[in-house]
Amino acid sequence: MTRKLLILAILALITASLGGFALAQDDVVEIEYWQYNFGARVEAMNELIAQFEEANPNIKVVHNSDIPYANFRDELAASAPAGVGPDVVTLYFGWIIAFVDAGYLVPLPEEPFSEDFIRATFSPMVANSKYLGDYWAIPTAVRSLALFWNKDILADAGLDPDSPPATLDEFQEIAIATTAYDGDPSDILSITRQGFSPTMEGQIHHWFRDVLIRQFGGSSYSEDGRTVTYNSEAGCEAFSWVLDFEREYVTGSFDIMDGSTNAFINGEVALHIDGSFRVGTIRANNPELNYGVAELPVGPNGEHHTFGSYWTHGLTRRAAADPARREAAIKFLEFITTPEAGALWVSIVGELPAQLASASDEELLADPILGPFSAGLEYANATFFVDESAQRQVLLDAYDLVVLGGMDPCDALDEAAAIEQELLDEFWASRE
Amino acid sequence: MRPWHLTLARRKIVWAYIFLAIPIVFFAYIRIYPALFAFQMSLYDYNPLSAEQPYVGFENYEKLWSELGKRKSPTKAAFQNTINYVLLGVPVQLCLALAVALMLNEIRFLSTIYRILFFLPFVTSTIAIAWVFRMLYQPRFGLFNVVLQLLSLPQQPFLNSPQQALPSVLALVIWQGMGFAVIIFLAGLKQIPRTYYEAAEVDGASRWHTFRYITLPLLNPSIVYLLVLQTISFLRMFAPVVAMTEQGRGGPLDATTTVVLRVYREAFQSFNMGYASSLTVALFAMILGVTIIQLSVTSRRIN
Numbered sequence: 001m002t003r004k005l006l007i008l009a010i011l012a013l014i015t016a017s018l019g020g021f022a023l024a025q026d027d028v029v030e031i032e033y034w035q036y037n038f039g040a041r042v043e044a045m046n047e048l049i050a051q052f053e054e055a056n057p058n059i060k061v062v063h064n065s066d067i068p069y070a071n072f073r074d075e076l077a078a079s080a081p082a083g084v085g086p087d088v089v090t091l092y093f094g095w096i097i098a099f100v101d102a103g104y105l106v107p108l109p110e111e112p113f114s115e116d117f118i119r120a121t122f123s124p125m126v127a128n129s130k131y132l133g134d135y136w137a138i139p140t141a142v143r144s145l146a147l148f149w150n151k152d153i154l155a156d157a158g159l160d161p162d163s164p165p166a167t168l169d170e171f172q173e174i175a176i177a178t179t180a181y182d183g184d185p186s187d188i189l190s191i192t193r194q195g196f197s198p199t200m201e202g203q204i205h206h207w208f209r210d211v212l213i214r215q216f217g218g219s220s221y222s223e224d225g226r227t228v229t230y231n232s233e234a235g236c237e238a239f240s241w242v243l244d245f246e247r248e249y250v251t252g253s254f255d256i257m258d259g260s261t262n263a264f265i266n267g268e269v270a271l272h273i274d275g276s277f278r279v280g281t282i283r284a285n286n287p288e289l290n291y292g293v294a295e296l297p298v299g300p301n302g303e304h305h306t307f308g309s310y311w312t313h314g315l316t317r318r319a320a321a322d323p324a325r326r327e328a329a330i331k332f333l334e335f336i337t338t339p340e341a342g343a344l345w346v347s348i349v350g351e352l353p354a355q356l357a358s359a360s361d362e363e364l365l366a367d368p369i370l371g372p373f374s375a376g377l378e379y380a381n382a383t384f385f386v387d388e389s390a391q392r393q394v395l396l397d398a399y400d401l402v403v404l405g406g407m408d409p410c411d412a413l414d415e416a417a418a419i420e421q422e423l424l425d426e427f428w429a430s431r432e
Numbered sequence: 433m434r435p436w437h438l439t440l441a442r443r444k445i446v447w448a449y450i451f452l453a454i455p456i457v458f459f460a461y462i463r464i465y466p467a468l469f470a471f472q473m474s475l476y477d478y479n480p481l482s483a484e485q486p487y488v489g490f491e492n493y494e495k496l497w498s499e500l501g502k503r504k505s506p507t508k509a510a511f512q513n514t515i516n517y518v519l520l521g522v523p524v525q526l527c528l529a530l531a532v533a534l535m536l537n538e539i540r541f542l543s544t545i546y547r548i549l550f551f552l553p554f555v556t557s558t559i560a561i562a563w564v565f566r567m568l569y570q571p572r573f574g575l576f577n578v579v580l581q582l583l584s585l586p587q588q589p590f591l592n593s594p595q596q597a598l599p600s601v602l603a604l605v606i607w608q609g610m611g612f613a614v615i616i617f618l619a620g621l622k623q624i625p626r627t628y629y630e631a632a633e634v635d636g637a638s639r640w641h642t643f644r645y646i647t648l649p650l651l652n653p654s655i656v657y658l659l660v661l662q663t664i665s666f667l668r669m670f671a672p673v674v675a676m677t678e679q680g681r682g683g684p685l686d687a688t689t690t691v692v693l694r695v696y697r698e699a700f701q702s703f704n705m706g707y708a709s710s711l712t713v714a715l716f717a718m719i720l721g722v723t724i725i726q727l728s729v730t731s732r733r734i735n
Contacts, residue, residue, distance in 0.1 A: 070679070070680070073700060073701060073703075074700040076481065077480040077481060077699070077700050077703055077705075078480070080480050080481050080482075081480050098481075098703060099481060101479075102479045102481035102482040102703065103481075103482050103483050103484070104481040104482070188571075189571055189572045189577075189587050201678065201679065255571050255589070255592050256571070256572065317483060387702065389701055389702070390702070393681070396683075397685055400594075400683070400684050400685050401685065404592070404593060404594055404684055404685065405594065405685065
């Protein structure tokens with residue numbers, strides 16, 4: 001009998017202490033933030049969270065950044081039915097539609113994210129990202145594409161290491177002049193140093209879709225974004241221009257070094273098109289690399305264009321379900337999208353602040369590495385993707401159809417356009 | 433106040449059942465329930481991110497049917513490739529394994545070492561092996577191309593060519609799974625009484641006749657077992673393709689993609705879990721059909 005009483009007493013004690021613990025925790029709201037694993041972004045966000053928690057001692061932010069890029073969507077998809085997951089999540093802008101359609105994201109609240117505020121303070125590509133009448137996400141930083149060039153290779157080829165190509169013609173000339181072979185120069189496999197590697201898997205499909213085609217006098221989509229128009233004469237010309245680096249001039253190929261990015265970081269390709277986020281990668285992996293950054297070359301029509309993109313933070317259905325967490329999440333969202341957060345971000349990640357105030361900063365524009373990206377923000381275009389991964393795949397396949405399948409570039413583009421048009425039609429059909 | 437009036441022996445049995453129940457519950461919940469759930473999901477427009485999953489009847493199956501009817505579609509490529517993997521992979525693997533097993537059965541000196549060498553790939557991680565093969569297949573610097581170059585033969589694109597990619601992936605899978613088939617064949621060969629061979633020798637039968645009329649028929653149980661098992665494993669091919677193709681997409685140009693890879697990409701890249709489930713059900717039907725046919729055709733009794 002006494003033993004039973006003793007056990008009861010101990011149980012009661014444990015329950016009471018647990019209850020007390022829970023009570024003490026009640027004052028602190030815990031929210032979860034998820035982004036995929038990208039070293040510099042994780043570091044920058046850790047810094048921001050530390051600052052945020054110091055300013056808001058009653059909010060604790062759990063930072064989940066362990067998921068590799070390739071699995072990020074899987075993990076989100078697996079977490080949602082389980083009722084767990086992030087309150088604030090960072091997604092690629094091209095994915096937003098899919099997450100909104102699934103009801104995974106909730107619209108940003110009018111306070112503090114009113115349309116007037118966003119239009120007045122954020123870069124145009126963010127301000128133009130309304131969907132179904134609402135803003136669904138807001139970024140800390142944005143990126144644009146620019147030209148990276150390896151100064152040592154240019155010097156080695158007898159060119160001026162400080163004169164990057166300013167036009168597409170010069171780009172082509174330099175790419176050809178800097179390619180080195182140890183055998184037959186018409187054989188991709190005899191390349192020992194690449195002038196330019198047209199890696200569609202990297203940023204080249206964006207360069208084609210949003211930059212080159214405009215410079216050749218065409219456009220990728222109709223005004224309302226519902227019709228694919230890159231299978232035009234201008235599109236064909238621009239596509240052939242890209243393809244010629246591999247087919248005609250043999251200056252490089254994805255098959256060497258698994259793409260242009262790795263090759264550039266290792267100092268084995270002269271010209272490379274990439275975003276400002278690569279600056280941090282180069283710093284981390286090959287700080288000795290002697291390279292420069294310039295605005296993308298102008299096209300035959302003399303126009304400057306670049307592709308803008310961004311990772312952006314949204315508020316989830318899960319956060320909206322609980323008033324305390326919702327309030328904490330909004331506060332956090334507001335904190336990580338201030339100009340100060342943008343300034344911290346650019347110093348660690350190399351992505352440009354999304355708020356105009358710090359993006360058009362004189363110092364930033366004068367920076368030899370970040371300046372060209374910053375200048376590009378003024379004329380950046382961003383495609384409205386309905387299914388980013390599928391739309392990307394279409395152009396990758398078109399390229400392979402020509403290079404591996406021997407198809408005519410114009411026919412390959414026609415085929416790509418037909419598939420992509422089907423995607424767009426399917427998307428818009430369910431929204432009318 | 434004893435709770436149970438059980439004998440010691442009965443109590444032992446009760447405990448045995450309790451311990452067995454744990455893996456059974458686990459198995460039912462982790463393997464059987466999700467499999468049944470896939471059938472249900474295939475009738476819904478199931479988006480994992482969404483709070484609501486509308487019922488759509490057989491719409492997903494209709495979509496599957498129309499995709500298969502198209503001139504070219506990723507789904508169609510997936511089914512075609514999967515069939516190719518089975519039709520090419522299973523016979524080649526079993527023939528090679530049988531040849532190796534017959535040879536291993538003959539040797540005595542260092543036989544254990546040889547067996548270990550053939551079995552080793554089977555116990556190694558597929559992903560690790562796939563990445564090694566990916567490097568071996570590399571243009572220019574990969575070992576295979578270096579060897580070709582030394583022999584003054586033309587370089588081959590292997591994984592980068594829509595024509596060569598599937599056989600290149602298949603080569604790895606055949607090689608890796610062969611050790612398992614070899615061990616099964618060896619065990620089967622050991623079961624054949626030596627007296628049959630002695631009798632054949634006395635009768636003056638040729639080696640081919642001995643193989644054709646004694647070894648092969650008596651190996652039938654092993655062959656049936658392997659045929660079923662390897663067919664199923666080739667039908668479910670996924671990991672090597674993901675590891676050996678660019679960004680795990682089953683390229684180039686869908687040349688290596690499989691049904692399971694399609695399921696994965698539809699479910700987790702495009703969030704069409706309902707459609708992905710209908711693919712799973714189709715694959716299940718294929719596996720079931722093939723297995724039943726194989727069992728009924730190949731397992732007739734031998735005397």
